[in-house]
Amino acid sequence: MNSNFINSSIERTQFEPTNPTEAPTAKNVLTLAVEMGDLLLRNGGEIYRVEDTILHVLEAYGMENYDVYVLSNGIFASANEDRNDSCSIVRHVPLGSVNLDKIAAINQLSREIAQNKIPVKEAWDRFLEIKEMKMHPQMLMNLCGGIGSAGFCYLFGGSVLDSLIAFFIGIPLAFFLAYMSSKKTSKFIMHILGSAYVTLLSLLVMYLSAPVHYDKIIIGCIMQMVPGIALSTSIRDLFNGDYLSGAIHLLDAVLTAMCIAVGVGFMIAIYYFATGVMP
Amino acid sequence: MILTIIIQFVVAMIATGAFAIIFNAPKSEWIPAAFTGAVGWIVFFVMKEFGNSNMFSCLIATFFLTLISRMLAPLRKCPVTVFLLPGIFPLVPGAGIYYTSYYFIMNDPKEFWARGLDTFQEAGAIALGIIFALAIPKSLLKKVFRKN
Numbered sequence: 001m002n003s004n005f006i007n008s009s010i011e012r013t014q015f016e017p018t019n020p021t022e023a024p025t026a027k028n029v030l031t032l033a034v035e036m037g038d039l040l041l042r043n044g045g046e047i048y049r050v051e052d053t054i055l056h057v058l059e060a061y062g063m064e065n066y067d068v069y070v071l072s073n074g075i076f077a078s079a080n081e082d083r084n085d086s087c088s089i090v091r092h093v094p095l096g097s098v099n100l101d102k103i104a105a106i107n108q109l110s111r112e113i114a115q116n117k118i119p120v121k122e123a124w125d126r127f128l129e130i131k132e133m134k135m136h137p138q139m140l141m142n143l144c145g146g147i148g149s150a151g152f153c154y155l156f157g158g159s160v161l162d163s164l165i166a167f168f169i170g171i172p173l174a175f176f177l178a179y180m181s182s183k184k185t186s187k188f189i190m191h192i193l194g195s196a197y198v199t200l201l202s203l204l205v206m207y208l209s210a211p212v213h214y215d216k217i218i219i220g221c222i223m224q225m226v227p228g229i230a231l232s233t234s235i236r237d238l239f240n241g242d243y244l245s246g247a248i249h250l251l252d253a254v255l256t257a258m259c260i261a262v263g264v265g266f267m268i269a270i271y272y273f274a275t276g277v278m279p
Numbered sequence: 280m281i282l283t284i285i286i287q288f289v290v291a292m293i294a295t296g297a298f299a300i301i302f303n304a305p306k307s308e309w310i311p312a313a314f315t316g317a318v319g320w321i322v323f324f325v326m327k328e329f330g331n332s333n334m335f336s337c338l339i340a341t342f343f344l345t346l347i348s349r350m351l352a353p354l355r356k357c358p359v360t361v362f363l364l365p366g367i368f369p370l371v372p373g374a375g376i377y378y379t380s381y382y383f384i385m386n387d388p389k390e391f392w393a394r395g396l397d398t399f400q401e402a403g404a405i406a407l408g409i410i411f412a413l414a415i416p417k418s419l420l421k422k423v424f425r426k427n
Contacts, residue, residue, distance in 0.1 A: 044302075045360065100304040100361045107358045135303055144297035148368075151294025155287065155320065156374050174301070215381070219374045223294075224301075228371040229364050235406045239413050257398075261380030268384045278385060 024061050024120040026080040026087045032124055033057035034077050034089045037070065039131060040106050044098035046233055047072065047242040053110045060113050061120060072237070072245035095252065097181050098229055105130040138178060145174020145224055153220025162212050166220040169201045173221055188259050191225050195263030198222060203271050203279055214279060222260050227253035280328075284321060291320035291369055299365035308361050311351050316366035319344030323370060334400040337370055341408025344370070349412065353421050363409075372401040 037054040041047075050070045058066040058079055065081040073095055078088035109126050112118060118126075135141070149170025150163040158166065173194055180190040198221040206214040234249030271279055295316025296309055304312050319340045326336035348362035355361075375398030382391040 044364065045358075049358065049360075098302045098364060100299070100302050100308075100364065102303070104305050104308070104357050104361055108356070111356075136300060141301055144300040148294050148297035148301065151290050151297065152369070152373070154290050155294060155369060215377065219377050222377060223368060223371070223373045226368070226371045226373040226376065228368045229302075231371065231402060231405060232363060232367045232409060235409045236413065239410050253402075257376050260376055261383070264377055265380040265384040268381060272384075 026063060026083075026085045028120050028124075029058060029061040029063055030066075030077060030079045030087050030089055032120060032127060033068075033079075034075055034091055035131075036106055036110060036127060037068075037075050037077070038091055038093055039102055039127075041070065041072070041075065041093045042096045043102045044096075044100070044229060044233065045103050045106075046236045046240070047245045048236070048240040049107075050075070053106065056110055056114045057123075060117055070242075070245075072248045099135070102130055102133055105133065138175075141178060142171050142174040145177075146171035149173070149221045149224060151220075152223040153216050156216055156219050158213055158216030158220060161210075162216045163220070165202075165205055165210075165212060166217045169198060169217065170221050170224065173198060173224055177224060187256065191256055191259035192263040192266070194225055195222050195260045196267045197263075199264045199267035203267065206279065207271075207275070218264060222264070225256065225260055227256040230256060284325065287324050288317050288321050292317035295320075295365050295368060298368050299361075302365055304361055304365065305357070308355060308357055311355055312362050312365045315344060315347050315351065315362040316369055318347055319366050320369040333397060334404045337401045337404035338408045338411075340370055341367070341405045342412045345409050345412030346415070349415070349417075349420050350423075367405065370401075370405055372398045375401055 033054045036057060037050045040050045040053060045053075047070050051068055054068045054070070054075070054077055055066070058068075058077075063079040064083070066077070066079040067081070068075070068077040070076075073093050075089070075091040075093060078086070080086045106127075109123065109130065113123055146167040147170075150167035153166035154160070154163045176197065177190065177194055180193075195218075199218055202212075202214040202217040202221070205212055205217070230249045230253035234246045234253060236246075237243075237249060238246035268279060292313045296313030298316075299309050299312040322343050323336045323340035326339055327333070331339075344366050345363060348359045348366060351357070351362050352359045375394060378394040379391060379398055382394055385391075
C-alpha cells in the first residue's frame with residue numbers, strides 16, 4: 001500500500017460543508033469521530049481510550065445504533081446502522097511513533113465535545129489544528145536524547161565520565177532514530193543499526209584506553225530504543241481485555257528487545273574477531 | 280545515603296524529563312512527568328538498597344509509578360499515558376537486554392540464562408505492577424484528586 005495514500009486520510013474523507021443550524025449528518029460525525037480515534041491510535045493511545053473517544057463523540061452528536069471495533073493497527077466503525085444515512089468507515093493505522101502532545105489535545109477536545117456539544121464544524125476545525133500541531137524542534141529532541149542517555153547511564157551505575165560520553169553518543173543516535181522513523185524504514189533495521197552504532201562507539205572509546213565502563217555507556221544509550229512504550233501499552237490493552245492488540249504490542253516489545261540484543265551482540269563479536277580479546 | 284538518594288532523584292528526573300520531551304509531552308506536563316518517573320526510580324533504588332530482589336523492587340516501583348500517574352491525570356486534566364509512558368523508562372530492563380546478549384555472545388550459558396530470566400522477571404514485575412495499580416477503581420481516584 002502506498003504510504004502517501006495512508007497519510008492523506010484527510011483528503012480522502014472530505015468534510016461536507018453543512019449548515020450549522022441543522023443536525024449534523026452521520027457521515028460528518030463519523031468522519032470526525034474516526035479521525036480523532038485514528039490520531040489517538042497513531043500517536044500511542046491505548047485501545048480502550050480510542051474506542052471510548054469514538055463512542056463519546058458519536059453519542060454526543062446523537063448517532064444511533066453505532067458500534068466501533070479498534071485494533072492496534074485498524075479502526076472499524078459504523079453509525080445509524082438501520083437508517084437511510086447509515087455510514088461506516090474502515091481505517092488502517094500503522095504503528096507509529098508516540099506524540100503525547102496530540103493525545104492530550106484530543107483528550108481535551110473529546111471532553112469538550114461530550115460536555116458542551118460544540119458544533120461539528122468547529123470540532124472539525126479544532127481537530128485539524130491538533131493534527132497539524134508541530135513537534136518540538138528536532139535540535140531539542142536530539143539534545144534530550146543525549147541528556148536522557150547520560151542520565152540513564154549514571155542511574156545504571158556509570159561514572160560521570162561515562163555519562164558525558166553517553167551524552168555525546170546519544171545525540172547522533174537520537175538524530176539517527178528520528179531520521180530512520182521519518183523515512184519509514186523497517187524498525188528491525190533501525191534498532192539493529194542503532195544498537196550496533198552505540199556498541200561500536202563505546203568499544204572504540206574503551207579501545208582508546210579511556211578509563212570508562214563501556215557497558216554502562218551502552219546501556220544508557222540503548223535506553224532510547226528499549227520498548228518501554230510497547231510494553232506498558234501492551235499491558236494496559238491486555239488489562240482492558242483487548243487481547244489481540246495487547247499481543248501485537250507485546251510482540252513488538254519482544255522483537256524490539258531482540259533487535260537491540262542482535263545489534264549489540266554483533267558488534268561485540270566483531271570486536272572479538274578484530275582484537276582477539278573479549279571486551 | 281540521603282545525598283545519594285537526592286542525586287539519584289534529580290538525575291532520574293532529568294533523564295525522564297528528557298524522554299518526556301522526546302515523546303512530545305505538552306510543555307506544561309514536563310515537570311509532572313519527570314517527577315513521576317523519578318518517584319518510580321527512587322522507590323526501586325531504595326528497595327534495592329534494603330536488599331530486596333530486582334523483581335520485587337520493580338513490582339513495587341511500577342505500582343507506585345502507575346498510581347501517581349493515575350492521581351496526576353485528573354489533577355492535571357491530562358490522560359494517564361502522558362505521565363506513565365515517560366515514567367516507565369527507568370524501570371524497563373535495558374541493562375538486562377544488554378547483559379543477556381553479551382553473555383550469549385560470550386558463550387556463557389549459565390550467565391546467559393540467569394540474565395535472560397532476570398530480564399523476563401523484571402518485565403513481568405512491571406506488568407504486574409501496572410495491573411495492580413490499574414485495578415484500583417477510577418471513581419475512587421477521581422473522588423480524591425479531582426481539582427475543583
